[in-house]
Amino acid sequence: MGLLNNTLPDNKLVGAVDTAVGWGRKSSVWPMTFGIACCAIEMMAVFAATFDLDRFGAGIPRATPRQSDLIIVPGTVNAKMAVRVRRLYDQMAEPRYVIAMGACVCGGGPYVKWGYNTVKGVHKIIPVDIFVPGCPPRPEALMDGILKLREKIGREAVFARRNEANTQMNAKYDAVS
Amino acid sequence: MNEQQLHDKLRATGLGGIGELESSARDPFVVVEASVLLEVMAFLRDDSETAMEMLHNVTAVQRETGFDVVYHLCSYSRHHSLTLKVIVAQPEGEAGDWEPAVPSVASVYPSANWHEREQWDLLGVRFNDHPDFRRIILPEEWIGHPLRKDYVYPSTFGEIPLELDAIPLYERDENDPPKPSEPRPAGTPLTQPPSEYSTRPDAGGRAPAPEKKGES
Numbered sequence: 001m002g003l004l005n006n007t008l009p010d011n012k013l014v015g016a017v018d019t020a021v022g023w024g025r026k027s028s029v030w031p032m033t034f035g036i037a038c039c040a041i042e043m044m045a046v047f048a049a050t051f052d053l054d055r056f057g058a059g060i061p062r063a064t065p066r067q068s069d070l071i072i073v074p075g076t077v078n079a080k081m082a083v084r085v086r087r088l089y090d091q092m093a094e095p096r097y098v099i100a101m102g103a104c105v106c107g108g109g110p111y112v113k114w115g116y117n118t119v120k121g122v123h124k125i126i127p128v129d130i131f132v133p134g135c136p137p138r139p140e141a142l143m144d145g146i147l148k149l150r151e152k153i154g155r156e157a158v159f160a161r162r163n164e165a166n167t168q169m170n171a172k173y174d175a176v177s
Numbered sequence: 178m179n180e181q182q183l184h185d186k187l188r189a190t191g192l193g194g195i196g197e198l199e200s201s202a203r204d205p206f207v208v209v210e211a212s213v214l215l216e217v218m219a220f221l222r223d224d225s226e227t228a229m230e231m232l233h234n235v236t237a238v239q240r241e242t243g244f245d246v247v248y249h250l251c252s253y254s255r256h257h258s259l260t261l262k263v264i265v266a267q268p269e270g271e272a273g274d275w276e277p278a279v280p281s282v283a284s285v286y287p288s289a290n291w292h293e294r295e296q297w298d299l300l301g302v303r304f305n306d307h308p309d310f311r312r313i314i315l316p317e318e319w320i321g322h323p324l325r326k327d328y329v330y331p332s333t334f335g336e337i338p339l340e341l342d343a344i345p346l347y348e349r350d351e352n353d354p355p356k357p358s359e360p361r362p363a364g365t366p367l368t369q370p371p372s373e374y375s376t377r378p379d380a381g382g383r384a385p386a387p388e389k390k391g392e393s
Contacts, residue, residue, distance in 0.1 A: 079334035080316050086346075112341060113366045116323040116330050117315065120341040127347055 010160040018160050026057075026153040029097070029146070032068035033061040034088065037075025039102040039136040046139045046146075058146055065091040070149070071126075072142070076104035079117040082125050089126045097153070099145050100128045103135040110135075178226065180205040183259050186227060192216055206247070206260035211279045214263055218285040221250060221259070228252045229259070232282065235292035237300045239326055243267040244277040244302060248289075265302075273327045273363075274301075281307040299324040327363040 008014045035043060046053050053059040062068045065088045077085055089096070100122050103109030108120035119125060129152060132145040178186070184198040184207055194210025195217065209217050221229040234249040243266040251258035265277035281304035283290040293304040294313035301322035304310065312319065318335075321328055332340050344355050 079337050079339060082337045083335070108341060115339075116328070117319075117334065117339065119337060119339060120343070124338050124343055124345045127345070 006157060006159065006161055008159045008161070010157075014160045018157050019154075021158050022154040022156060025156075025158075026150040029056075029058040029070050029150065029153065030060065030062045030068050031058055031070040031072055032065055032088070032092070033063050034071060035074050036077065036081060037102075037104070039074035039105070042136045042139055043072055043074045043101065043142060046142050051139045051143060053143065053146065056143075056146060056150060065089075066093060068092055069095065070097045070099065072099045072101050073105045073122045074101040074136075076102075076109070076111065077119045077122050077125070078115075079119065082119045082122075085122065086125050095156075097130075097149055098122070098126055098128045099130045099132060099142075099149060101132045101134075101137060101142055101145070103133055106131045106133050178255065178257050180257075180259060183221075183227060183257065186224070187217065187220070190220055192220070204249075204260050206262050208262045208264055211263050211265070214261070214280055215282060215285060217261065218248075218250075218282050222285060226255070228255050230254065232286035232288050232292075235282075235289055235296060237296045237302050239300060239324070244300070246277075246279050246296070246302060248282070273325075276301050276303050278303040278305055280305050281310075283308055298322070301325060329363050330361060330366060332358045332361075 035041075045051060047059060047061060058070070065071070069092075071085075071089060071092065073085060089098070100106050104111060104118065105122045108115060108118055111118035112120055122128060123131075130145045130149050132141050134141050137145075180198060180200060184195075187195050187207065192213045194213040196208035196210075199206050199208070218232075221227045229250040229252045231251050231253065232248060233251055234247075236247045236249075238245040238247065243264065246263045246265065248261040248263075249258065250261065263279050265279060267275055267277075279302065281289065281293055283293060283304075284306070290308065291313055293302075293307055294309070294311065296302045297304065297310065298312040298315050299322055311317065315323070316334070320331065330339075332338070332343075336346065338344070338346070340358065349355060
């Protein structure tokens with residue numbers, strides 16, 4: 001949000017604007033068309049008619065990382081794929097969110113001991129917002145993860161100084177300017 | 178035809194280097210010398226009675242004395258199958274990174290192309306005169322062949338960490354990079370989960386089940 005990002009005082013007016021903006025942001029989370037392994041099948045079920053993620057505004061996977069807010073990492077990330085995951089994440093515009101879906105992506109899963117080329121959790125490569133465990137998780141579990149992400153996005157302050165981290169960041173900004 | 182008849186048929190061709198039929202195994206196999214492998218394969222494919230149209234698997238086994246390369250042939254039209262083995266003995270004085278070599282059968286069965294690349298990728302078996310001989314799944318820069326008994330598990334691939342307790346890339350301090358971990362002994366896996374969660378014998382086995390209360 002440019003220069004106004006977390007610079008306004010935290011009063012009721014700014015808070016109301018933040019709530020409205022947050023509602024808009026959380027209701028249009030655009031995931032990326034991205035699947036690695038078997039968890040992607042469950043992810044496709046979530047996008048399809050039976051579970052219908054479009055009820056929450058996140059139903060149309062975007063075809064390019066530059067249009068996406070959310071990357072769901074569904075499937076085992078191995079050494080060869082980790083480079084690609086990292087590049088896709090770097091291509092996404094901020095603010096960007098990551099859901100780690102499945103046991104492999106949360107911490108190695110069945111490959112934790114003998115997986116010679118498995119990255120033991122995608123959080124070694126990119127920062128993760130929501131972990132959805134399961135092998136693979138039921139579509140309801142992924143939907144729950146996306147609802148949790150919606151809550152998280154809705155709580156974020158866009159304009160107001162709201163939390164300690166924002167205050168510190170603004171203090172730095174004030175000192176420079 | 179059953180395996181015995183197929184073996185008799187093979188013997189009747191007059192090719193040397195065809196061993197006995199090992200029918201005590203669940204999947205009866207014939208040990209074949211590497212020098213006649215292509216001729217045997219071509220015969221089994223072209224003969225109207227054997228008519229092996231398909232080579233559906235090529236795999237390899239590492240033993241203490243060398244490598245076995247195993248070929249699974251089957252026939253759709255005749256409803257029979259046969260397993261061929263080529264045994265490559267490890268020469269005296271060769272180190273653990275010795276690479277056995279057998280002739281490629283991709284000129285007889287094109288399906289062998291990717292199977293042989295997989296065996297090179299995972300076990301380090303060389304196939305001579307292969308049309309496209311390179312790794313099939315692992316990156317070209319990968320070091321070693323992971324299904325070898327003496328494989329040393331890597332802790333990183335380039336900058337990608339592979340260990341469970343590695344520090345995430347985005348939390349690292351550029352001025353204070355983490356020290357590379359000690360090279361682990363050959364055959365040691367990357368992580369040892371707690372023994373009570375593991376059924377592997379080398380991790381201590383499964384913990385004894387807790388005693389049930391209320392039963393005498």
